[in-house]
Amino acid sequence: MTTASRRTRGFAPLPTAILLLGAAYCLLPVAWVVVASSKTTGQLFSTFTFAPGGALLDNIADLSTWHDGLYWRWVANTALYAGVGGVLSAALSGVTGYALAKFHFPGRNVIFNVLLAGVLVPSIVLAVPQYLLLAKVGLTDTYLSVLLPSIVSPYGIYLARIYAAASLPDSLVEAARTDGAQEWRIFRSIALPVMVPGLVTVFLFQFVAVWNNFLLPFIMLGDDGKFPVTVGLYTMLNQGNTTPALYTLVITGSLLSILPLIALFLTLQRYWRIDLISGGLKG
Amino acid sequence: MASAAPRSRRAGRTVPARVPYAFLAPAISLFTLMFLIPIGYTGYLSLRKIQVTGLGLGRGSRREVHAGLANYREALADGELWDSMLRVLLYGGMLVPTMLGLALLFALLLDEARARARRFSRIAIFLPYAVPAVIASLLWGFLYLPSVSPVQYLLTAAGGPEVNPLGPTAIFFSIANIAVWGGTGFNMIVIYTALRAVPQELYESARIDGCGPVQVALRIKIPMVLPALIMTFVFSLIATLQVFSEPTTLRPLTNALSSSWSPLMKIYQDAFVTGDTYLAAATSIVLATLTLVLSLGFLRLVQSRAFGQES
Incomplete structure (x- = not known):
C-alpha cells in the first residue's frame, strides 16, 4: 500500500490533458444539443453554435403538441421495447446460461456454440426474412414484431453462462440437490439471487441494444404510433426538408430522449460488470 | 467439467436427463424461430425467383420458381x-x-x-x-x-x-x-x-x-x-x-x-x-x-x- 500511495502523489500533466481533451470531444455534441434546444429555427441557422436562445420551453411545448403528442408516444414505445425486451432477455439468458454452466448433458457444447454463433450473423440477414415470415402470420407492424426478435441475445446467454460458472459454486447446487430440492427451485432460490449482478449487466446491454436498434423497427413498423424514438426522429428529420420548423423539434426531441438514458447510466454504472466481457472474470 | 459427474454420483442423486433440456427449451425454440428459420428462409429465397407469364397481369401470372444460382450471379456481378x-x-x-x-x-x-x-x-x-x-x-x-x-x-x-x-x-x-x-x-x-x-x-x-x-x-x-x-x-x-x-x-x-x-x-x-x-x-x-x-x-x-x- 505504501507503493500505491507513493504513486498517486505525483501529477502527470500530459496524460491529464489528453484525458480532458477526450472528455471535451465526447461532451461537445451533448453540450450543443442542450444549447440548440433553446434556439428558435431562425436562431439555429444564424447565431453562433453555442450561443443559447430563450425558446427551450416553447420548443418543448411545440414538440409535446406536435401531432397530438406523438413524440411522447414514441418515448413510451421505446421504454416498452427496450424495457420489456431487456427484462425478458435477461430472464431467458439467466435460465439458459445457468443450464449451460451447471448441467452436464449430451449436446451441451454443440448447443452453446450454435447459440454463440448467432453473434456473428449480420442483422439484415435476420431482419429481412423475419419481416417476411412475420408478414405471413400477420404480425408485422405490431409491438410483437419488434419485441419477439429482441428476446434472444446470444451475447447475453454467453455472459450469463460465464457469470454462472464463475460466481456459483458447484458445491452449493450439489448441497441443495442432496437436500432433495427440485431443480427449478434450486435455480429460483439459490442460483438466481447469486446471478443478479450478471443479469443486470445482461439487461443493460440488451436495453441499449434494443434502444439503439434502428434497422429492425424501421423495417417492421409502418404505423407511426408504434415507432420508437429513433425511427420517429428519423422520419421527422426527413420531413424537415420541406418544413424547416421541424428541425428545432428534432433537436429538442433528441435532447429529451437522451437525458433519461444518461441518467440511467450514471445511476446504474456501478452495477455494470464489464469485467464479464473483457475476460477479467476468471471462470 | 470432468469432476462434476463423479461428484453428483457421490451426492447420491443425479439430475434427470430431461431437466437440462427443459431449462434450455425456451431459448432453443426462440432461437430456432428468430435465427435458424429466418436464416434458412433467406437461403431458400436466394435460390428462388419470380417468373412472369403472359403480360404479368392477373392472378397466377406471377409464379415463384427455382432460380438456381442466378441471384448469386446477379448479386456478385x-x-x-x-x-x-x-x-x-x-x-x-x-x-x-x-x-x-x-x-x-x-x-x-x-x-x-x-x-x-x-x-x-x-x-x-x-x-x-x-x-x-x-x-x-x-x-x-x-x-x-x-x-x-x-x-x-x-x-x-x-x-x-x-x-x-x-x-x-x-x-x-x-x-x-x-x-x-x-x-x-x-x-x-x-x-x-x-x-x-x-x-x-x-x-x-x-x-x-x-x-x-x-x-x-x-x-x-x-x-x-x-x-x-x-x-x-x-x-x-x-x-x-x-x-x-x-x-x-x-x-x-x-x-x-x-x-x-x-x-x-x-x-x-x-x-x-x-x-x-x-x-x-x-x-x-x-x-x-x-x-x-x-x-x-x-x-x-x-x-x-x-x-x-x-x-
Missing part, C-alpha cells in the same frame, strides 16, 4: 454492391484503428495513477454509449451543416473558406467520426477493465527493473490486454460491415450519400424499395459469408481465447 463494400472497407479502415487506438490510449491513461480527473474523464468518454447511433448522427449531422458548425463560424469570422464536411469525400471522415465518438468509450471501458485485472506485482517488478510508464505500457499492459483488444476488434469489424443507421440518418442532410452507400443500405433498397426479395436474400448471404470468413479468419489467425472459452 452488381457493381453497386462492390462499390458499397469498397466504401465500407475504406470507412472501416479509418474507423476501427482510430477508435481502438483512442480507446487503448484512454484506457492506459485511466490506469495511470498520476493522471488527474480520471473519474470525470471516464464517465464523459463513456457517455456517448448512451446515445443511439441515429441520434448521434442527427447531432453531428447538424454540427456538420455550414450554417450551424462552430468551426465554420470561426472560419468565416476569420475570412476563411467554406468547408463542407458533408461533401463526397469528406463524408467518409464525417461518418467515421460519428462512429468513433459513439464507440470509443465502450471499448475504452472494456480495455480498462481488462487492465485492472492485471496483477499489480507485474508492474512492481518491471518498475524495479527500471521501466518507465511508457515501457510498462508497451511491454506489459498492452500484451496483457491483447485478448480484450482482439475481441473489441472483431466486434468493431462486424459492426462496421453492417453500418446502416449513420449514413441513413445523414441522407436527408446531404446529396453525397446514395441509397446504396453501404451493403446493408443496398440490401434494404433491393428488398423494400425495388421489391426484389430474392436478390436481397442472395446479397445477404454473400455479406454474411464475408463477415463470417473475415471474423473467424481473424480469430483463427490470432488463436483467440475470446470465443468458445471454456468455463
Whole structure:
C-alpha cells in the first residue's frame, strides 16, 4: 500500500490533458444539443453554435403538441421495447446460461456454440426474412414484431453462462440437490439471487441494444404510433426538408430522449460488470 | 467439467436427463424461430425467383420458381454492391484503428495513477454509449451543416473558406467520426477493465527493473490486454460491415450519400424499395459469408481465447 500511495502523489500533466481533451470531444455534441434546444429555427441557422436562445420551453411545448403528442408516444414505445425486451432477455439468458454452466448433458457444447454463433450473423440477414415470415402470420407492424426478435441475445446467454460458472459454486447446487430440492427451485432460490449482478449487466446491454436498434423497427413498423424514438426522429428529420420548423423539434426531441438514458447510466454504472466481457472474470 | 459427474454420483442423486433440456427449451425454440428459420428462409429465397407469364397481369401470372444460382450471379456481378463494400472497407479502415487506438490510449491513461480527473474523464468518454447511433448522427449531422458548425463560424469570422464536411469525400471522415465518438468509450471501458485485472506485482517488478510508464505500457499492459483488444476488434469489424443507421440518418442532410452507400443500405433498397426479395436474400448471404470468413479468419489467425472459452 505504501507503493500505491507513493504513486498517486505525483501529477502527470500530459496524460491529464489528453484525458480532458477526450472528455471535451465526447461532451461537445451533448453540450450543443442542450444549447440548440433553446434556439428558435431562425436562431439555429444564424447565431453562433453555442450561443443559447430563450425558446427551450416553447420548443418543448411545440414538440409535446406536435401531432397530438406523438413524440411522447414514441418515448413510451421505446421504454416498452427496450424495457420489456431487456427484462425478458435477461430472464431467458439467466435460465439458459445457468443450464449451460451447471448441467452436464449430451449436446451441451454443440448447443452453446450454435447459440454463440448467432453473434456473428449480420442483422439484415435476420431482419429481412423475419419481416417476411412475420408478414405471413400477420404480425408485422405490431409491438410483437419488434419485441419477439429482441428476446434472444446470444451475447447475453454467453455472459450469463460465464457469470454462472464463475460466481456459483458447484458445491452449493450439489448441497441443495442432496437436500432433495427440485431443480427449478434450486435455480429460483439459490442460483438466481447469486446471478443478479450478471443479469443486470445482461439487461443493460440488451436495453441499449434494443434502444439503439434502428434497422429492425424501421423495417417492421409502418404505423407511426408504434415507432420508437429513433425511427420517429428519423422520419421527422426527413420531413424537415420541406418544413424547416421541424428541425428545432428534432433537436429538442433528441435532447429529451437522451437525458433519461444518461441518467440511467450514471445511476446504474456501478452495477455494470464489464469485467464479464473483457475476460477479467476468471471462470 | 470432468469432476462434476463423479461428484453428483457421490451426492447420491443425479439430475434427470430431461431437466437440462427443459431449462434450455425456451431459448432453443426462440432461437430456432428468430435465427435458424429466418436464416434458412433467406437461403431458400436466394435460390428462388419470380417468373412472369403472359403480360404479368392477373392472378397466377406471377409464379415463384427455382432460380438456381442466378441471384448469386446477379448479386456478385452488381457493381453497386462492390462499390458499397469498397466504401465500407475504406470507412472501416479509418474507423476501427482510430477508435481502438483512442480507446487503448484512454484506457492506459485511466490506469495511470498520476493522471488527474480520471473519474470525470471516464464517465464523459463513456457517455456517448448512451446515445443511439441515429441520434448521434442527427447531432453531428447538424454540427456538420455550414450554417450551424462552430468551426465554420470561426472560419468565416476569420475570412476563411467554406468547408463542407458533408461533401463526397469528406463524408467518409464525417461518418467515421460519428462512429468513433459513439464507440470509443465502450471499448475504452472494456480495455480498462481488462487492465485492472492485471496483477499489480507485474508492474512492481518491471518498475524495479527500471521501466518507465511508457515501457510498462508497451511491454506489459498492452500484451496483457491483447485478448480484450482482439475481441473489441472483431466486434468493431462486424459492426462496421453492417453500418446502416449513420449514413441513413445523414441522407436527408446531404446529396453525397446514395441509397446504396453501404451493403446493408443496398440490401434494404433491393428488398423494400425495388421489391426484389430474392436478390436481397442472395446479397445477404454473400455479406454474411464475408463477415463470417473475415471474423473467424481473424480469430483463427490470432488463436483467440475470446470465443468458445471454456468455463
